Amino acid sequence: MKTADKTTDLRRGVDHIGISAAAIIHDGNGKVLLMQRGPKARDENGRWDIVGGAIEFGESIDDALIREVDEELLTRPYDITFLGAYDAHREHNGDKTHWICLLHSARIYADKVKIGEPTKISQLGWFSLSDIPSPQHSMLHKALAAAQEAGIIQ
Numbered sequence: 001m002k003t004a005d006k007t008t009d010l011r012r013g014v015d016h017i018g019i020s021a022a023a024i025i026h027d028g029n030g031k032v033l034l035m036q037r038g039p040k041a042r043d044e045n046g047r048w049d050i051v052g053g054a055i056e057f058g059e060s061i062d063d064a065l066i067r068e069v070d071e072e073l074l075t076r077p078y079d080i081t082f083l084g085a086y087d088a089h090r091e092h093n094g095d096k097t098h099w100i101c102l103l104h105s106a107r108i109y110a111d112k113v114k115i116g117e118p119t120k121i122s123q124l125g126w127f128s129l130s131d132i133p134s135p136q137h138s139m140l141h142k143a144l145a146a147a148q149e150a151g152i153i154q
Contacts, residue, residue: 011095012054018099021065022052023077023106024147030154031126032147033113035072035138039056040119042091046126049137050103061102071107073124074116077106088139103143105152 012018015061023035034048051072055064062080069077088099115121127133132144147153 019055020052020099020101021055021061021099021104021145022050022147023065023069023080023104024050024083024143025077025106025108026152027110027126028107028149031128032153033108033124033126034133035124036120036122038118038120044137047137048133048134049140050143054094064102069108070116072116072121073108074114075112077108077109079107081105085152086142102137103146105147105150108152
C-alpha cells in the first residue's frame with residue numbers, strides 16, 4: 001500500500017477501495033436506460049452500463065448520485081430509492097481493482113436526457129430485460145439482478 005504524501009496520488013479502486021454512487025434509471029414501465037461507455041471512460045470501453053461514478057471526498061451519497069446523473073445525462077433524477085450495495089472486484093491494466101457500488105433506482109424526465117460527456121458515453125438507449133445489449137459491463141448483471149428483485153424490470 002502506498003503512503004499518501006504531498007507527492008503521491010492514491011488511485012481510487014487500486015490503492016484503496018473506491019466508492020461509487022450509481023443508479024438504475026427506469027421509466028416505471030419495465031425499461032431501463034443504459035449507456036455505452038465511450039473511448040475516454042475509465043475502463044470497459046464500448047460496454048453497456050448504468051449511470052454512476054465515484055463519490056468525492058466530503059460529498060454526500062445523494063449529492064454524488066445527483067451530480068453523476070446531471071453530468072452524464074444533463075438532467076436531475078427524482079424518485080430515488082436505495083437498492084443496496086455490492087463489491088466490484090475486477091482487473092484493469094494489470095491492476096486489481098476494488099470498488100463498492102451504492103446502487104439506487106431513479107427516474108428522470110426522458111425528454112430532457114442528453115449525453116453530457118460525449119467522450120465517456122457513446123450512446124444511450126432504453127431497454128427491457130429481454131433486449132439488454134452486448135457487450136455488457138462486467139458488473140451490470142449485479143445491477144440488473146437488484147432491479148429485478150426490486151420489481152423495476154421483469
